[in-house]
Amino acid sequence: MKREENKPRLRELGELFWTFARVGALTFGGGYAMLPILQREVVERKGWAADEELTDYYAIGQCTPGVIAVNTATFIGRKQAGVAGAAAATLGVVFPSLVIITAIAALLSGFAEVPAVKHAFSGIRVCVCVLILNAVVKLWKKTVVDLPTLLIFLAVLVLSVCTKLSPVIFVLCAAALGIAVKALEGRRGV
Amino acid sequence: MILLRLYWEFFKTGLFAIGGGMATVPFLQEMGARTGWFTGQMLADMIAVSESTPGPIGVNMATYVGWTTAGLPGGVLATLGLITPSFLVILLVARVLAAFQSNKTLDRAFYGMRPASTGLIAAAGVAVLRIVMLDEAAFAETGAVSALLNWRALALFAVIWVLTNLVPKVKTWHPVVFIALSAAAGIAVGGI
Numbered sequence: 001m002k003r004e005e006n007k008p009r010l011r012e013l014g015e016l017f018w019t020f021a022r023v024g025a026l027t028f029g030g031g032y033a034m035l036p037i038l039q040r041e042v043v044e045r046k047g048w049a050a051d052e053e054l055t056d057y058y059a060i061g062q063c064t065p066g067v068i069a070v071n072t073a074t075f076i077g078r079k080q081a082g083v084a085g086a087a088a089a090t091l092g093v094v095f096p097s098l099v100i101i102t103a104i105a106a107l108l109s110g111f112a113e114v115p116a117v118k119h120a121f122s123g124i125r126v127c128v129c130v131l132i133l134n135a136v137v138k139l140w141k142k143t144v145v146d147l148p149t150l151l152i153f154l155a156v157l158v159l160s161v162c163t164k165l166s167p168v169i170f171v172l173c174a175a176a177l178g179i180a181v182k183a184l185e186g187r188r189g190v
Numbered sequence: 191m192i193l194l195r196l197y198w199e200f201f202k203t204g205l206f207a208i209g210g211g212m213a214t215v216p217f218l219q220e221m222g223a224r225t226g227w228f229t230g231q232m233l234a235d236m237i238a239v240s241e242s243t244p245g246p247i248g249v250n251m252a253t254y255v256g257w258t259t260a261g262l263p264g265g266v267l268a269t270l271g272l273i274t275p276s277f278l279v280i281l282l283v284a285r286v287l288a289a290f291q292s293n294k295t296l297d298r299a300f301y302g303m304r305p306a307s308t309g310l311i312a313a314a315g316v317a318v319l320r321i322v323m324l325d326e327a328a329f330a331e332t333g334a335v336s337a338l339l340n341w342r343a344l345a346l347f348a349v350i351w352v353l354t355n356l357v358p359k360v361k362t363w364h365p366v367v368f369i370a371l372s373a374a375a376g377i378a379v380g381g382i
Contacts, residue, residue: 178302
């Protein structure tokens, strides 16, 4: 934490920005897909973190709000160059998305009415359904681990299909339930 | 002020979407329905583009939704809104890392929030399925179940599901391959 030089140099911030911009540009899908790229760019090339630290950051990213890629960038940037470093790394990791998606969105909006594009997207939407289903199955295996978590899953699924309640409410109630269930189990000595 | 609203809406999404990837989808669905900024069908298209381009899916989605709603400044503000909560939370957590890692109450809260996040994504999937697989307008008109179901979509769904789950080697391919295949199928049959 206590740095010898008080002001992180501009060059250092630039390096953080561009390294994480590379990570963002080389990752498809974020999350775990990013781990091997981070290992190569951040651990092996730059030596900014050890493998174990990356794993810790991932674990924390799993249980803090937001995008895991962004969480990890913030962690490493802060460690290297304080709050300014955290900002540089975080902006770096989202920079490629901003450029690429803006270009594609602009391009697609010009072609949206072309029949071939319309037909292509009618097929793609079906594929998206399968991708979501696969993602749910994968998450299910990791997050629905016992009866209380099964009940939470079912309750949230049914209530959010049938009502217009905000997802925020479900997340907050589930947090409260998680605390309550575990506290009860602890008291019963399960 | 649409830019401020975009920032705020995505700030909320970034704060409450737990676990990354598809976790932002239910929040975006609710956002689209409430604000009228984009339809469910547009959201499905945005998911496809976000999955087929580099970058974290959540970030791509924010840029895309923001761009669709208010052009380039919208894309930038939505993206910044999404990442602000992560940024602030991690700066805090980094200071108290040890205490955070062994905090029982947080552990218990996440034990409850994780299955809720899965449930939310499943519900979002149901909503997308309804849009893609069912022709509710035709059903209301004719009352025939055969008119309700989009048979071409069901067939393609079955094929992609088998490819991504059952076929060895093929199932480890990147999603972008299946997205491209589905696009080709859509063009080949002149719309699904």
